[in-house]
Amino acid sequence: MTREADLLELATDIALEAGALAKRRRAEGVSIAATKSAIADIVTDADREVEALIRARLAAARPDDGFLGEESGAEEGASGITWVVDPIDGTVNYAYGIPAYAVSIAAVEGPPHPQTWTALAGAVFAPAMGELFAASRGDGAWLGDERLHVNDEAPAGALLATGFGYDPATHDGDLARVRRVMPVARDLRRIGAASLDLAYVAAGRLDGYFERGLNPWDHAAGALLVIEAGGRVGGYRGAAAGSAMTIAAGDAVYRAIEEIIEG
Structure with a gap:
């Protein structure tokens, strides 16, 4: 397997596990842990728990990698690879029971700055809908076995x-x-x-x-x-x-x- 394929396999495995935890916590009931930048910018206990799970799994599998997470900040690594994680993207939807939320995990080469990194692998898992979107550099984007393609034109708007x-x-x-x-x-x-x-x-x-x-x-x-x-x-x-x-x-x-x- 290529480096990108290895990273994607890890990202998808962890995203599925993290998404299952998020979905389970949603079914049990959501509690708001805090607000952040504004009253509408909330974080739930599940956000923190899911990010902790992702970070622990990544640390066990690749201890030399860096990490950048929405809830726990940035940590430089020694390998040149940084994991960029949103444990529950769409937290307001999640808190209200709207199923449009996702676990987002990416592996990038370089420091945790989009202007300088090169994305190598990424997974976006929507637990409520059971959909796993995955991509690795040079190998396309996929939803399950279906290769994805953007729409090239929109003649009707x-x-x-x-x-x-x-x-x-x-x-x-x-x-x-x-x-x-x-x-x-x-x-x-x-x-x-x-x-x-x-x-x-x-x-x-x-x-x-x-x-x-x-x-x-x-x-x-x-x-x-x-x-x-x-x-x-x-x-x-x-x-x-x-x-x-x-x-x-x-x-x-x-x-x-x-x-x-x-x-």
Whole structure:
């Protein structure tokens, strides 16, 4: 097996185990542990428990690797590989019983900074729907045995997804951006989990996705899915995807979104 295949096998195995734990805790009832950046930015006890499980499994299998998790922060490793983890992406959905949440695990080469790393493997597992999206560099993106491909064109208008940050001060700008994009859209979806937005772009369920304010763990695995499915992922004016902007789509839709957002 290649290095990327080995990393992907580990990522998928742990994502399935972590997702099963998250689903079990959801069935038992969710308790809010804390709020973070804003009143709407919550963390549950399950977020912390699932991340602890993922981190323990990774440490046992690859003790020299680095780690970057939403709940427990960054730790440099000695191997050159960093694991970028969102234990439950879509925590608000999860807390409310909406099944659009996912475990996102990516292995990247380099430090925990999207502008400098190279994504090697990524898994996005949606436990409530039983869907495991997986990709490794150079070997495509997959949903089970189905190879994924982005939609190349959207002649009747693009089905797009976006999201809104937790800070109310940013909402006017987000809504203004949506108004500018809507003329090229068939319709708009707001799923509430960036990893699933990106997985759905890779699978052709969405034509494109854009959002300001993402953290590295929000897009590390999903971006690789889109790229390996033949799509593009980036930020403003050729920059890497990140907090300023993340755009993901097939080439034609990507260019249309990029032109409107940067215009």
